[in-house]
Amino acid sequence: MGHRSLLRSLALVLGTVSLVGSACGPGSTTSEKLAADQTLRFAIIDQPTSLDPAEVDSAVDITFLAEVFTGLYKFTNDLKIVPDGTTKLPDVSQDGKTWTFHLRQDMKFSNGDAITAKDWVYSWTRTLRKNRAYASNLYAISGAQDVANGKSTVVSGLSAPDDYTLVAKLDAPAGYWLSQLAMPTAALVLDQKVIDAAGDDKWTQQAETYIGSGPFKVTGYSAKQYIDFEPVKNWWGGDTGKLTKVHVDFHVDVTAQVQKFEAGGYDIVGMANSPAGPDDVLRYKADPAKSKLLTIYPGARATAVGFNFVNGPFASKPGTKSGDPTNSANGTGDPGLDGRRAFSLAIDRKQLADIACAHAITCQPATGGPIVKGFKGYLGENGDPWAKFDPQQAKQLLEKWDPTGTKRKGLEYRYNPSPSNDKRAQNLQAQWRQNLGVEVKLAPSDFPTLQRDRRAKNVVFGRQSWGIDYDHPQDWFDNLWNCSQAQVGRGNDEAYCNPDMDKLVENANTRSLDQALPDYIKAVKMVVNDVVWMTIDYGTQPYLVQSYVKGAGYNGLYDFSWLGIRMTQH
């Protein structure tokens, strides 16, 4: 190679490197050439219930809050907990009851207001005062429940000794609390000045007053129509990634979303819990070219059949007041146990997933207990002995449970209809008929009606489901299966109450997850052996992502942060 040629090659290489380098940011690779338009466009089938972190109620809400607000900690894309509004993980006292958070001193709201420890105290107190769905994430703090119940206006256990230190004193050690704090809901920081000026119930309705401290801010919002975001200029956290705008349409049917995706109008289908329908997923899966745009992520939702422990033929203690213990030693004296086990063993979950979930694409057969595969507390493949398909044993147990044939008469399976729930219910009905000879009537009703009856503990058996909030078994026990939730009106719809299990879980809750996991597993096994839920499938989350979109995805709980998403040339 001659001298001039060498110089020319060197110049070419340097030029290419500088060009590519200028087009790449965090998360992007050197081979990517970014598109001029860095607008991310997608739609959701609903709209956020509330954009107020203190009132957040659904997965849809969480997607947006995670980008606009900041918590003390956050989950990374691979679900590790890292500091967000803090400089490090908290200092926890030896007795586990005092948590000291060291706040970042450079944090600002998007309007430029500085953030100090007082803002955190205000935000958390406000969340507890409102006491909505996720306020319980702060219940661990001493005095939190007094505020939630309206007995106090001050959280006695929460203090700000200086501008950048926040101290929380807990009633008892809480090994799960860091997970709750990392969830982008109740523990986010808000700007009191803005909320007071705009009005406590109005500040979320205008882009100008909807102020957070995250990497994105709202620049346009029309209720039930759309929401626009742009990165915050000079964001205190540093680089806001490559996106220059995010546009989200509300209330767009998933079929229409896929059509618009195919016409290049949307970049992603599946964000904010709005996945494409099974038919479209199957179509994409079957097409070699299209299948490259489809990714099916393991989801965080378990679907089950829940059995009533105080009412009906499956009850462990028929007639017991909801909230009173329903367990008995070793299952003896539980007249419903064999029935619950028979109904579970009679279901071939592979067949069910094949029929109800587009050939097991939109859900997977559940054989490892109620806690979803991939999350802490999962019992492993075939870890649930009553989830195996064994029609022989099922029939034996059925006869043992109901020798006279009276209990199996007039059974009604309750569920809220949807295309997949209908298919599940019909398949369950067919399998119980075929494998047990039991005729179960399907009783669909809309969700509010079903939920009302569940909370009244009137549903004998029916569809149950839970989507994980954060990766910790405490999320399941404290919301679903403990005795306090078994009372009428609370979330334990089966009214299952096992004080031994509660004690085990309460104790596990005080320890770090590493230490406590064996006890949580024991508790999960209690739920499984008592067949509180016969878990039938674990959900999946299909995403359609245009080939030019990089960095988008789902970690089982949340969408990947927008910070890493970028559009390459196309």
Added chain:
Amino acid sequence: MGDASEMTRGTLVYIGQRIVLITLTAVVVSSIVFIGVRQLPGTALISERDTNPATLQLLLHHYHLDLPWPQQYLIWITGLVHGDLGESLVNRGVQITPLLVREAQVSVTLGLAAVLITVVVGMGLGTLAAVKQNTWVDYAASTAAVMGYSVPSFVWAFVLILITVGGLYRWTGGMIYEDIGWGKLEQIPVPALALGLPYAAIVARLTRASMLDVIRQDYIRTAWAKGVHARRVVLRHALRNALIPVVSVLGPLVTAIITGSVVIEYLFGIPGLGQEFVTSILDRDYNVVIGVFTFYAALVGVANLIVDLVYPVLDPRIRYG
């Protein structure tokens, strides 16, 4: 002169009476819905997660849902008089009146476009079929009309979405395609076509029949005999008279188009009253449901009033007052 002012006064009185009637109808409809939605099981304030009973009580109190019905009704009717339909139970902080005003504008725009399509396509096709009676044009137009009203709007919507969104995009390499949603002028025609097509077919059938009656009249024969230009005979002499029976069905058709937008808006992702109608009922968002019905009642009333006011323009024998 005296006649003209009499007519104007009579028309104004008629319009005034109709506006009073529309207002009364809207109030009666919304009152019935107010009572009806409270019979629905469940509540908008329920969620998958556990709701603290004390918090639920506070929410019920916030929305006055803890009060007896008559008191709730009194509060609601007082709000209505002041143009305040309250706050959404599901989407916290969202005020219903501005929301529904915005959505009504969207639905009215879509409805007007659909009515335009109904009238232009329907009358055009019907006139053409009548003028070219018993030719292939007539057969083709009549077949299209039968197809048009045999297939419901929502099926047309699916077909049009398949063709104009993904289909056109693929066939033209992304040059031309329908951009589902709302906000741009080019997003109006396709949903309006889906909404108006079945009604255009009805109008086409009616226009054809009416035109066939008219073109056999003596005065038309005279016009032909005098050598008047064909376009003038058809458009000026025949069509105007043929329109009277057609206009008489426009009232119910406009109502059908307005209410038909429920499904079309949902499928095309159009943020109008129709979409709100579906989601608010499913969500048990009582306040919004009542508001939507009130708006619909008023819209249908106003649309019918406009149609009624068109009659005298076409047929001078009709007078109000």
